[in-house]
Amino acid sequence: MQTDFSKIVYNIVRKIPQGKTLTYKEVAQLAGRPAAFRAVGNILNKNYNPEVPCHRVIRSDGKTGGYNRGSEQKVIRLKQEGAIGP
């Protein structure tokens, strides 16, 4: 079991459809803490739940950011889904 904030974050990220990407700031805002984008990344970093497509959460700069399986895998997965284009 996790804290309410983490549960909300997981719930939102889990709703992200394939081929779509959200930024940490967006997720934080949807979670009710628009200033907690930092915590969102921390929670997702510890999250190993395959039900949560945390790789669909990218930075607002358009960069993929990091990934618990290797940032390269994150880019590859997004490319396969066509979320970042070519």
Add this chain to the structure above:
DNA sequence: CGTATGACGTGCA
């Protein structure tokens, strides 16, 4: 309980 860290974002030079 207090301190340190981190998958970030924005501001300024």
Add this chain to the structure above:
DNA sequence: GTGCACGCCATAC
């Protein structure tokens, strides 16, 4: 346009 520094929140130790 790029690089550096500061600030915010939650979690882990």
